[in-house]
Amino acid sequence: MNARAFLVRGLLVGLLAGIAAFAVAYAVGEPHVERAIALEEAGGVAATSDEETADHPHEAGTPAHSHGGGGDGGASVSRPTQRTWGLATGTLAIGVALGGLVALVAAGTLGRLGRLTPRQSTAAVALVGFTAFALVPFLKYPATPPAVGSGDTIGERTGYYFLFLLISLAVGIGAVVVATRLWQRRGAFEAVAIAATGYVAVMIVAGELMPTVNEVGDFPADELWFFRRASLYTLAMMWAVIGVGLTALVGRLHEQAASVAARRELAASL
Amino acid sequence: MSQSTAAPVSEVAIPTIPLRELAPWALFFGLLGLVVIFFVTTDQGAVSLPAGTAVHEWVHDGRHLLGFPCH
Secondary structure, X not given: OOHHHHHHHHHHHHHHHHHHHHHHHHHHHHHHHHHHHHHHHOOOOHHHHHHHHHHOOOOOOOOOOOOOOOOOOOOOOOHHHHHHHHHHHHHXXXXXXXXXXXXXXXXXXXXXXXXXXXXXXXXXXHHHHHHHHHHHHHHHOOOOOOOOOOHHHHHHHHHHHHHHHXXXXXXXXXXXXXXXXXXXXXXXXXXXXXXXXHHHHHHHHHHHHOOOOOOOOOOOHHHHHHHHHHHHHHHHHHHHHHHHHHHHHHHHHHHHHHHHHHHHHHHHHO | OOOOOHHHHOXXXXXXXXXXXXXXXXXXXXXXXXXXXXXXXXXOOOEOOOOOXXXXXXXXXXXXXXXOOOO
């Protein structure tokens, strides 16, 4: 069990996770992206689009910004390309990157999280990763469909999102450290309960303190919810494949390493 | 309760990877992973490294559906 073995498995699992996330996003998410763009282009979404027309950095003149087929020079990517190759590029790249990062973190925590076995500590890393990197940031700054969000505030919103993401990651890591420390004295259940409660409490306070973004305007509430639900499915699929896949591969790696060690011991004793 | 006899038994030692061995991998691939994540999630939205909108337009749907601020 070494860093390379973990990384290779993480990249592989991440690739699979990207493919699975693409399948979910394409099947469940894309219909809502299309509907949001149709609403945007019909001018049906008033509150934010008005400002957007004036100041959107991409293309002035078209309502909001053009989604494909814009004929405004080289930058534009057609909608059929965006929802297939473009989407696949995004999910595969994120999948491979996250898979690799999760695997390296799992390699670092191996044998360092109380008495968790390699399989258990890898599963714990993936679970904490999904919660701290995807789920909790989503609860504060949820995904928005095209047509929601003003181009003027993209800088602020990106800043808030990643600040909250960083806080969540840092507090999540802190909670794991606390749980590992408390484990000896208090036992697993109390240690995990205290650490998880602490994480939730700190994140609620941070979430209340950080600014709210509300640029929904009169975008239909049901469409917004369908889009966000689809986005959450995509994220959940991505992390589920990474978590389950990597846990299985690391478990097998550990069993192989253990059986090799046992055979060597037996051979030495003869 | 159940782990009162944990310490002396210690059936199988759980392996660890020395941090010294892990560090170069973590540093190099950690940075590489962050760069990839940056380009997919953020580039040409709030910050533009190569000017233009090509990257933004290409990963547009992925950015929306993975929950990152797009525009």
